[in-house]
Amino acid sequence: MSLRAPMTSLAPATPPPPPVAAVGRARGLINFYLASIRLAIADQFQYRVANYFYMIGMVAEPVIYLVVWSTIARQQGGEVGGFTPGEFAAYYIVWTLVRNMNIIFTPYGWEQRIRQGELSGMLLRPIHPIHFDLGYFAGWKFVVIVLWLPIAAVLTLLFSPELDPRPIDVAVFAVAIWGAYLIRSVNYWILGMVTFWTTRVGPIFELVFTAELLLSGRLVPLSLMPDWAQRFADVLPFKWTFGFPIEALVGRLSEAELLGGLAMQALWIAIGSIGVMVVWRFAIRRYSAVGN
Amino acid sequence: MAAPSRDLLRPLRLFGLFFRVGALNELQYRANFAIQIFQSAIALGTGLAVIGLVFSQTTELNGWSQPELLAVFGVHILMGGIIGTVIQPNMIRLMEDVRQGTLDFVLTKPEDSQVLVSVREFRIWQAVDAIVGMVVLGVAVAQLQVGVGLVQTLAFALTLVLGGLMIYCFWLILTIGAFWVVRMDQIVEMFEGVYQSGRWPVTIYPGWLRYSLTFLVPIAFAVTVPAEALTSRLTPETLALAAGFAALILAFTRWFWRFGLRRYSGASA
Numbered sequence: 036m037s038l039r040a041p042m043t044s045l046a047p048a049t050p051p052p053p054p055v056a057a058v059g060r061a062r063g064l065i066n067f068y069l070a071s072i073r074l075a076i077a078d079q080f081q082y083r084v085a086n087y088f089y090m091i092g093m094v095a096e097p098v099i100y101l102v103v104w105s106t107i108a109r110q111q112g113g114e115v116g117g118f119t120p121g122e123f124a125a126y127y128i129v130w131t132l133v134r135n136m137n138i139i140f141t142p143y144g145w146e147q148r149i150r151q152g153e154l155s156g157m158l159l160r161p162i163h164p165i166h167f168d169l170g171y172f173a174g175w176k177f178v179v180i181v182l183w184l185p186i187a188a189v190l191t192l193l194f195s196p197e198l199d200p201r202p203i204d205v206a207v208f209a210v211a212i213w214g215a216y217l218i219r220s221v222n223y224w225i226l227g228m229v230t231f232w233t234t235r236v237g238p239i240f241e242l243v244f245t246a247e248l249l250l251s252g253r254l255v256p257l258s259l260m261p262d263w264a265q266r267f268a269d270v271l272p273f274k275w276t277f278g279f280p281i282e283a284l285v286g287r288l289s290e291a292e293l294l295g296g297l298a299m300q301a302l303w304i305a306i307g308s309i310g311v312m313v314v315w316r317f318a319i320r321r322y323s324a325v326g327n
Numbered sequence: 328m329a330a331p332s333r334d335l336l337r338p339l340r341l342f343g344l345f346f347r348v349g350a351l352n353e354l355q356y357r358a359n360f361a362i363q364i365f366q367s368a369i370a371l372g373t374g375l376a377v378i379g380l381v382f383s384q385t386t387e388l389n390g391w392s393q394p395e396l397l398a399v400f401g402v403h404i405l406m407g408g409i410i411g412t413v414i415q416p417n418m419i420r421l422m423e424d425v426r427q428g429t430l431d432f433v434l435t436k437p438e439d440s441q442v443l444v445s446v447r448e449f450r451i452w453q454a455v456d457a458i459v460g461m462v463v464l465g466v467a468v469a470q471l472q473v474g475v476g477l478v479q480t481l482a483f484a485l486t487l488v489l490g491g492l493m494i495y496c497f498w499l500i501l502t503i504g505a506f507w508v509v510r511m512d513q514i515v516e517m518f519e520g521v522y523q524s525g526r527w528p529v530t531i532y533p534g535w536l537r538y539s540l541t542f543l544v545p546i547a548f549a550v551t552v553p554a555e556a557l558t559s560r561l562t563p564e565t566l567a568l569a570a571g572f573a574a575l576i577l578a579f580t581r582w583f584w585r586f587g588l589r590r591y592s593g594a595s596a
Contacts, residue, residue, distance in 0.1 A: 082510055082513075084508050084510075085508075085510050085511065085512065085513040086513065088511070088513040088514050088516070088517040089513040089516050089517060091517050091520070091521070092513070092516045092517035092518065092519060092520025092521060093516075093520055094520075095520040095521045095523060095524055096520055096523060098524075098536070099523055099524050099526070099527065102527075102531055102532050102533070102536070103381065103388070103527055103531065106388060106389055106531050107381065107384055107385045107388065110385055110387075110388075110389075111384065111385060115384050115385075116384065193533075193535075235358065235362060237362055237366065238362055238365045238366060238369075241365075241366050241369050242369060245369050245372075245373050248373065249373065249376065254377065254380075255380065259380065259384070260380070261383075
């Protein structure tokens, strides 16, 4: 994953203080996002081979789960936990798109930002640094999705998924994948900022990644998990980034569940955003530009 | 390029020498040992949870019982530990050297360049996984309740070595690609993703994938075949195939290394 935060002068040519009016500020922010997105597309499209390697590794994961659970479903007379092999195929192929949407700035990237002083340049810009990450990784998605389409086509031919969504499923899915992106972005920003306090971040990150793997619907559909694990997952943000968008499209949710899910996503985005603001205030005081 | 040495033990001696230096270097960072134990424990717990989840829904997976799958899992961790300790660090270093042009320093040394690039870096704390893998294997063998005799043990050791060699060749072939495609860092994530498939016996995968995981990425030889040796499933044909394929891929890697080197043009110097 690219950790490089290019140091080019991306800051929009907004005039320095006196403070700009709210409208000008919003327009500046939109322009900044568009520029970040364009930059990411140009930047990442250079590395098609590298991106494809990354995607092959990424696709291996759901294919393994899919084969294992389809095998079990067939052994159990055609279904397990309410899933047939075709439904597992749909679940895990949609999974690949959701996983791509969930690529965000890795918490491990903070070490480089802090140790090499990259953050200093970001602090000079007149806007919060999270906007660059949100814009850049949103732009990367366009490259990734273009590269993903042939992979999805091949997987569809190989595993014949049973996918028959209603229009509302598609609509909710289209919103929910961006909701998932935002939830994951803000949560892993908070997690990454732990690096301001300690350099031994690996164990903390791995613990969170493991909890996410098990309790998000990434490993298996949550309905296959034991009851206590499902109840645990209900109070954590993870399932709104994997299980919910996937199940929205594969058509396992009622309309109330679909809209309620979007509301839960909005709630977690709000909680995460507040978390980013609060932690950032304390974290940045500990920053002492080591490096350049 | 270095003049090829006639001394067959020389690569092993170089390996021992670099290993000592690497170990001394890593021993400075003892806290990393604790971190590695913690991370290995998390990975082990996750893997066991997945196996538990599978067997909460079924009693056997394509003819493999729970202890047998545990044995596969043990070999997977063990081989993963070997890869993480010995193979992967060297390949990542090679990739960086090609990109930065610092491979010059290897090529000017009076040793075989392929041997040198393969023995320079070690992550000894990763060997925790090798030990965890052996413990899991031990538990699995105890649960199997069938004696594992001398023949099985020898076959297991042999197939493990062959599998490790094949993984090394596979990694090196990919890394040699860096001579053409300069930015290759995503390869690590690709390999780690694909390697996860070895957690299950390759026989559960559909044909096209099974063949890919055998001959394209030799995970079947590295994990499933040693596990078969231990659970008395190994046929002489499979063993012969493993030996033959290992010889073939070793020879190819040797040729490909020399071929790739011609593309190298020290960018730094």
